[in-house]
Amino acid sequence: MTKRKRSSFMLFMVTISIIVLLSACSGGGNDTTSSSKGDGEDQLVWKLNHIRPNDTRTDISAKKFAEDVEASTEGRLKIEIYPNAELGDYQLVQESISMGEIEMQLASVGTNVDPTLQVAVVPYLVSDWEEAKKLYGKGGVINDYISTQLEKQNIKLLAVYPQYFGSVFLAKEPNDPQNPDSKKNVKIRVPGMKSFEEFGKGLGFTVTPLPASEIFTALQTGVIEGTVGGGTELYYNEYRELGKYVMPLRTHFEAHYLTVNQDVWNKLADKDQESVLEIAASLEESAFKQAEEEDLKYDELIEKEGIEVIDFTEEEIKAYANKVRKEVWPKIEGQYGDTFQEIKKELGIN
Missing domain, CATH: 3.40.190.170 (Bacterial extracellular solute-binding protein, family 7)
Structure with a gap:
């Protein structure tokens, strides 16, 4: 074998050895599971x-x-x-x-x-x-x-x-809160969903759709006077210094x-x-x-921060639920097709 051939052969063998070594070190793939x-x-x-x-x-x-x-x-x-x-x-x-x-x-x-998965948080789907x-x-x-x-x-x-049932968090006292038909005279933020927009309007609030990331600043600056879409746990942890009232209405699950x-x-x-x-x-x-x-845990905690938790009887909460189911659901149920009819059937609602 000539010197040039021997050099080429040695270079080839070294290259093969490096490839084999790298393959062994890599484990043959990128599987990290x-x-x-x-x-x-x-x-x-x-x-x-x-x-x-x-x-x-x-x-x-x-x-x-x-x-x-x-x-x-x-x-x-x-x-x-x-x-x-x-x-x-x-x-x-x-x-x-x-x-x-x-x-x-x-x-x-x-x-x-x-988007049809929003059905899981439709107001008063359960109460x-x-x-x-x-x-x-x-x-x-x-x-x-x-x-x-x-x-x-x-x-x-x-x-x-x-996790919890939803409630309404307010920086302003609502008008006649126990009455689902009253004009509350409060402007609240609602999630950007038709179901919550119709829910807020149906219960006598003035509604402003906003993303959750804007709630704190909007409350702080008075752009809104309350919010819905979360639970008292969220309000306690995120906004308690900005509110005065909580309505634990079990707005959604x-x-x-x-x-x-x-x-x-x-x-x-x-x-x-x-x-x-x-x-x-x-x-x-x-x-x-x-x-x-834990249903009442955060109501008690937020009260200790000086926020009034407005009391509702089971009958008053049912009155809110019945109003929403009767007046708001017909405006939104078309978004969810047959599923919503199955829900109503399971709840015994015609």
């Missing part, structure tokens, strides 16, 4: 985004869910918790879950892709905990609808996680939803799927109990 357990069996690692701060009820529940899953699957599945929307806005994270870029989320259901469990719990019409619609986004619904990418789920072993579903069912059952027990 699995790691070795040290016993020859791969461990799946899923990321779970949620939108509440550290040490809140949601955060504690998410961490317990992850611990129980890891124990039940004997370490084959590990779930890493990212609180306080660390992985991003819940709407964007839901889209990432759809594409398999993030595995899981516990948050409000995103409606950017499918008490019994109705909430009936419609949002497993087998309920809302649960079934959300599950079906999320399937179209390549997402599986594992559990519903109730707020829940978060535990979801997972469908493709990732399908790759999970059957026995591990069964374990996760059992733990998710336990999470949902516990969350309903905890949310109901």
Whole structure:
């Protein structure tokens, strides 16, 4: 072999060696969802985004869910918790879950892709905990609808996680608040949804649609005199220095939803799927109990800040609900098709 041929051959062999070495170091791909357990069996690692701060009820529940899953699957599945929307806005994270870029989320259901999912927060869809469990719990019409619609986004619904019933937060005293037919003489912010715009007007408020990000400044500057669309928990944590009254009217039901990418789920072993579903069912059952027990907690906390919580009897809340169902629902139910008729049927409403 000539000197030139030997040099070419050596260069070729060195190049091959480098390629083999780099391939071995890379592990043959960019899969970041699995790691070795040290016993020859791969461990799946899923990321779970949620939108509440550290040490809140949601955060504690998410961490317990992850611990129980890891124990039940004997370490084959590990779930890493990212609180306080660390992985991003819940709407964007839901889209990432759809594409398999993030595995899981516990948050409000995103409606950017499918606006019909706004049906979950229609005012007075439910007005008490019994109705909430009936419609949002497993087998309920809302649960079934959300599950079906999320399937179209390549997402599986594992559990519903109730948060609270909505209330009205005000910086100005409302006129005759116990009367659903009164003119309240207060200008409130409403979410940019037809359902809440009609709801606010129907109950005698002057309404201004605004995104949530503008509420604080609008209250501070007097552009609005109150807001609806959240619960007393939110108002206590975000706006309590700007308000004077809360109307705990159970305006709507707020829940978060535990979801997972469908493709990732399908790759999970059957026995591990069964374990996760059992733990998710336990999470949902516990969350309903905890949310109901905490129903009055933030009313009491916000009162300690000097904000008056206006008292309503069950009959007065039902009067508000009946008014909205009778006068507002006909203006919005066409957005939701047959689903809304199923809801009315389940509630026994003609």
